[in-house]
Amino acid sequence: MAENKKQMMLGLAMFGVPGLSFKSWSDPKINFEKYPDLSYDIKAAQLAEKGKFQFMFFGDFPATKETDNANAQSMGVDPLLIATVIAHNTKHIGMAITKATSWNSVYEIARQFKSLDAISNGRAAWNAVTGANGVSASAYGVKLSPSFDRYGKAYEFTEAVQTLWGTWGEDALKLDKENKVFADYDEVESVSIKGKYVESTGTLPIPPSKQGQPVIFHSGGSGNSIAYAGKYANAMIGEVWTIEQGRETRNALRQTAVENGRDPDEIKFIAGVMPLIGDTKKDALERHSQFIDEQTFYQRVAQIGYALGVQFTMADIDKPIDPEILDNVVVTPYSDPRIENIIKVAREGWTLRYVIYHSVIDYHPAAVGTAEDIADYLTEWFEQGGADGFWVMPNVYEVDLPRFVDEVVPILQERGIFHEDYEGDTLRENFGIPYQYGLKKEEK
Numbered sequence: 001m002a003e004n005k006k007q008m009m010l011g012l013a014m015f016g017v018p019g020l021s022f023k024s025w026s027d028p029k030i031n032f033e034k035y036p037d038l039s040y041d042i043k044a045a046q047l048a049e050k051g052k053f054q055f056m057f058f059g060d061f062p063a064t065k066e067t068d069n070a071n072a073q074s075m076g077v078d079p080l081l082i083a084t085v086i087a088h089n090t091k092h093i094g095m096a097i098t099k100a101t102s103w104n105s106v107y108e109i110a111r112q113f114k115s116l117d118a119i120s121n122g123r124a125a126w127n128a129v130t131g132a133n134g135v136s137a138s139a140y141g142v143k144l145s146p147s148f149d150r151y152g153k154a155y156e157f158t159e160a161v162q163t164l165w166g167t168w169g170e171d172a173l174k175l176d177k178e179n180k181v182f183a184d185y186d187e188v189e190s191v192s193i194k195g196k197y198v199e200s201t202g203t204l205p206i207p208p209s210k211q212g213q214p215v216i217f218h219s220g221g222s223g224n225s226i227a228y229a230g231k232y233a234n235a236m237i238g239e240v241w242t243i244e245q246g247r248e249t250r251n252a253l254r255q256t257a258v259e260n261g262r263d264p265d266e267i268k269f270i271a272g273v274m275p276l277i278g279d280t281k282k283d284a285l286e287r288h289s290q291f292i293d294e295q296t297f298y299q300r301v302a303q304i305g306y307a308l309g310v311q312f313t314m315a316d317i318d319k320p321i322d323p324e325i326l327d328n329v330v331v332t333p334y335s336d337p338r339i340e341n342i343i344k345v346a347r348e349g350w351t352l353r354y355v356i357y358h359s360v361i362d363y364h365p366a367a368v369g370t371a372e373d374i375a376d377y378l379t380e381w382f383e384q385g386g387a388d389g390f391w392v393m394p395n396v397y398e399v400d401l402p403r404f405v406d407e408v409v410p411i412l413q414e415r416g417i418f419h420e421d422y423e424g425d426t427l428r429e430n431f432g433i434p435y436q437y438g439l440k441k442e443e444k
């Protein structure tokens, strides 16, 4: 393995079901009758740790609506509780959990995340999102504000959380049995935070972890989101479909970090990828096809037609897309951001059905093929500056994750772009970012 090459980050995406496909739970290859038993999540975490993934990423959509009943991703147990169980069943992997600033309480977030960080010996991250989900906001009895206010609150919220994290002095815990001193309360601070959006008065009685305090992650993509992440986050969980889009976001983030007096290498841009692994490309596509139900399939026929500027009929489904249609597409800044992937796959000559099986219309791009193909995809993105790492979304953890861990990871390690082992015990060490405790001096 080449020494000192830059290393990519890998995170396993978790949404509380046995894989990232909405239909993962129905895979005949698995037995999923015990939901919501956490043994599935623990198994997935241990597999990801076997593959030396630096972190797991938990989304959080706390409420659901009746029409979501086919959508298992929007259900689920609170991910912070799942992560606590995972912390006790793993040793190295980090846990980044999403919690929104728009409807949660500052003190609760500070307390829960510092607890997880302490319990896990420094492996926690808070994925601080503003949250734009009306169903969740209503469940918490909150009205969603426009973006400007949501981010205004997110800034105050984050600084308040970090301030609370620093209130217990780093050396305050004494556990001095002889003198019967649990802690030196002269080293514990009480704060009074009164902002436009958040308030908290008091102290958070939890000692530091081995990494000080949780790492901050962020998910989003708007200008406001990049400005927030460039100031506070060490990782941004992104949503981009091409290397060029990834490079643009990554550069913007790095630039914003510099403007905030930070080292740009302290913020990692993490792109999403759905690895569809098979013995051949066709095999991978056919396995994936079982997770696309009829309704979704026909929605995608219409969406691809709309993106290409044509209306497909049933007669078009098992034929390659006419190259003339592809030649006539005019890509503008207002086009579907997935348009380039649709055209690229269609030009390979696949039928419309198989173009859809490539998941060209999905929340994230898919890497399709053998383990070598998947490794090539990740290598290209990484080496061309499209991402510092990936949040990996296997269809079904039990079936598709072992293939990623046993077949794709060794290729990346062989190429010297993914670590052979964990660099340290904490998430900060494995992310190559410094210890932090409390609000950074320049933010005080």
Ligand SMILES: Cc1cc2nc3c(=O)[nH]c(=O)nc-3n(C[C@H](O)[C@H](O)[C@H](O)COP(=O)(O)O)c2cc1C
Binding pocket: 058, 059, 060, 061, 098, 100, 129, 130, 131, 132, 133, 136, 147, 150, 219, 220, 221, 222, 223, 224, 225, 237, 238, 239
């Ligand atoms: C990759 C990604 C993951 C996200 N995960 C969540 C989530 O788990 N829970 C949530 O409430 N919002 C989530 N969001 C939504 C963001 O919180 C935010 O509301 C949305 O990106 C709109 O942001 P904007 O106001 O910057 O446009 C996610 C967004 C992205 C891009």
